[in-house]
Amino acid sequence: MxxxxxxxxxxxxxxxxxxxxxxxxxxxxxxxxxxxxxxxxxxxxxxxxxxxxxxxxxxxxxxxxxxxxxxxxLARDVTWNEENCTHCTACITICPTEALSVDKDTRKVSFDKEKCIACELCIPACPYQAMVILI
Ligand code: SF4
Ligand code: SF4
Known part of the structure; x- marks a missing residue:
């Protein structure tokens, strides 16, 4: 198999x-x-x-x-290291599935694992290494 x-x-x-x-x-x-x-x-x-x-x-x-x-x-998975995230929103328009989104009122960024397809586009876009590849 x-x-x-x-x-x-x-x-x-x-x-x-x-x-x-x-x-x-x-x-x-x-x-x-x-x-x-x-x-x-x-x-x-x-x-x-x-x-x-x-x-x-x-x-x-x-x-x-x-x-x-x-x-x-897809050999790897992607996760969000919240402690490193400064909520700069640089990743928001990069993410194709809205797994990364920003709250309109609080301006806080959040990560929805269920929506993430591990495309890795956010990895180079994040200046603070808050998006991490899990091997
Ligand atoms: S890996 Fe792709 S889908 Fe997942 S959060 Fe990053 S940009 Fe969005
Ligand atoms: S680019 Fe990185 S630091 Fe900025 S909001 Fe996205 S995950 Fe957080």
Whole structure:
């Protein structure tokens, strides 16, 4: 058995395509959706674990790629070190899923782990090393 953790980005035209159904039915894969999000641009983002026989796993990934899904392997996770955060808001517009957001009234930044797809865009954007990659 083989396993891959992937970030899938669906263009708007594919957001309603039942890809996980096909991965299960046509490629005999176990699909575990870790996070799912439709971004403000209406792109779909999924973080999934795919598990199955090696050749079927490769074929399933090829099916996604040929369909037009952008596939990014995910070996690492991202978290927020609140103690280092100065609430400067430099990360807010960078984050594609609004996992990092700012309260309009208090101007405090917060991190919603459920929305984070571990794209790592916030890592270089944060001047205070408050966003951390977990290996
Ligand atoms: S890694 Fe950073 S930029 Fe990417 S979704 Fe998570 S919090 Fe947002
Ligand atoms: S860029 Fe870093 S320090 Fe600034 S608000 Fe975001 S996480 Fe906090």
């Amino acid at each position: 083989a396993k891959k953790r992937l970030v899938l980005t669906f263009p708007p035209s594919l957001v309603n395509t039942p890809v996980t159904y096909h991965l299960v039915k046509d490629y005999d894969l176990v699909v575990n959706i870790l996070r799912a999000r439709v971004t403000p641009e209406e792109e779909g983002k999924l973080v999934i674990d795919l598990e199955g026989e090696k050749d079927k796993l490769e074929k399933g990934v090829k099916y996604l790629s040929e369909l037009g899904v952008h596939i990014q392997p």
